[in-house]
Amino acid sequence: MPRILAPLLSATTYARWLHLVIGLVFVGVVLMVYPGIEGPGRGELLVRAACVDTVLLVLAALVPAMRRAEGVQARLLLVPGREQDIGVRPARGWADRRRTALWLLGRVVLGGLVGGASVLLPATAVDLVLRPEPVVFGLRLGGGAGLRWAPLLAPVLLFGLGWLVVWGGRLQLAMAVRLLGPSPAERLAAAELRAERLLERNLLARELHDSIGHALTVTVLQAGAAREGGDPEFAARALEVIEETGRRAMDDLERTLALLRDPADQGVPGVPGRGADGDRDARERPGIDRLPALFETARAAGSPVEARVDVPSGALPGVLSREGYRIVQEGVTNALKYAPGEPISVRVAVRDGSLELCCANALRPPSARSHGGSPRRGGKGLRGIRERAVLLGGEAAAGVESGDWVLTVRVPLRLGG
Structure with a gap:
């Protein structure tokens, strides 16, 4: 009733x-x-x-x-x-x-x-x-x-x-x-707009994950080494590295928050040619030229780094330089997190119209993994690397080769090619 x-x-x-x-x-x-x-x-x-x-x-x-x-x-x-x-x-x-x-x-x-x-x-x-x-x-x-x-x-x-x-x-x-x-056309346009906004949010989330995750990993390793080392000079050096890493992380966080406030005007990371201030954003965000500082941070954290960067000046579009830096940064961060103290080998080169990135590190013995060196299981970092590579028209692979963990990424120099 x-x-x-x-x-x-x-x-x-x-x-x-x-x-x-x-x-x-x-x-x-x-x-x-x-x-x-x-x-x-x-x-x-x-x-x-x-x-x-x-x-x-x-x-x-x-x-x-x-x-x-x-x-x-x-x-x-x-x-x-x-x-x-x-x-x-x-x-x-x-x-x-x-x-x-x-x-x-x-x-x-x-x-x-x-x-x-x-x-x-x-x-x-x-x-x-x-x-x-x-x-x-x-x-x-x-x-x-x-x-x-x-x-x-x-x-x-x-x-x-x-x-x-x-x-x-x-x-x-x-x-x-x-x-x-x-109308159906308007519904399709609205769906595309929602998908584009979701992509932008995912890209910004990945940007935060890569930059802040790297800073926290280095900070934890440096603080732990300084606490256990007992050497005042080493502790002072570790504090300097923590300070510099934190400053860079704050800069990255500030840039990402600016993108969240007004992504249409600031340029969207990973999306070429987006935004009126894309050129300014490209200059602010780190690129391949900032890799030496990244490697020094890893060395200060206790992991030897052998790096070879064979990229002619001006050979990379801005978006490839920025995304290449983030990919290498995530590879080095993973090595520091899962195999602290083990040697890291990085190769960055331009060959046959493509940018090739390779990051390898020796695996820690199973007995040494109780202190943070658990094996990788394809978490958010590796998934983010694959997404970056796919968005740039390339491909990424990661796995164990000859006792080393090897990450390889290959993307074309011409976007959309």
Whole structure:
């Protein structure tokens, strides 16, 4: 019983009823202006009125602002629940105008039916209660004992009218979502925009993971070595490295937060040519030329680094230089985290139209892995490296080769190639 009565007592039902009745008002006004309510027969009158209504509604649909006005009204009175399902933008093309015309025609037809029933059924219910010979749907009922039960039909008619309004409002809402909502092209554009924003967020998250993760790894290793070493000179050097690493991490964090505040103006990491200030962002973010400082930090953390960088000056596009730095940084960070103190070998070179990156380190003996040197299992760092490589049109691989953990990345110099 509550399910049957709840829609009839809902304010939403009567807001939608008002929206439906507006369609009947439009039909009535047009009918009174032309062809009028006198003269031709009822059938001819309805045909003429339908033709005039159709012409007027189609002409109104040609006005771009009509789509916006109908969308605003539908949002207010149909109470869609999710307002984005009904658009409020002006018509942008003939497809929008056609859908607006169909909406107006459907709205007037459905509103005329429900509005007409809203007038006819209450009047019939009153006749059943008050008249000795009531008129039901245009038919006069003669006297008789059976008519004593006729007043009991009045609540049935009113109950049926209530549910007619409920279903009419639901149908009107479905029409609005279908005809006033975003077109398939607009839905696709919105989906692409959401995907682009998600990509930007993932890129920024990866940027934070790489830069802050590297800084924390170096800091932990240096602090632990200084605590266990007992050499004041070594401890002072470790504190210098921690200070410098923390300063660089703060710079990276500040740049990333600036991107989060306004990514459209700052340039998105990993997306070439994005943003008005992309050149400034390229200068601020570290590139291949900053690798020597990275290697010195690793050496200060206790891991010997043998590095060979064979990249001519200006040979790399800015995005490749920046992403190449982050890839090497993540490789060195992983080596420091999972095999602290083991030698690290890094090779960076330009060959055959591609940038080749290789980072290898000796695996720690199993007995030495209890102090943070657990084997790698393809965590966020390696996944981020693969994502960076794929976005640049390249590929990445990581695994054990001849007792060493080897990370190799190859990306084309020409983006999209």
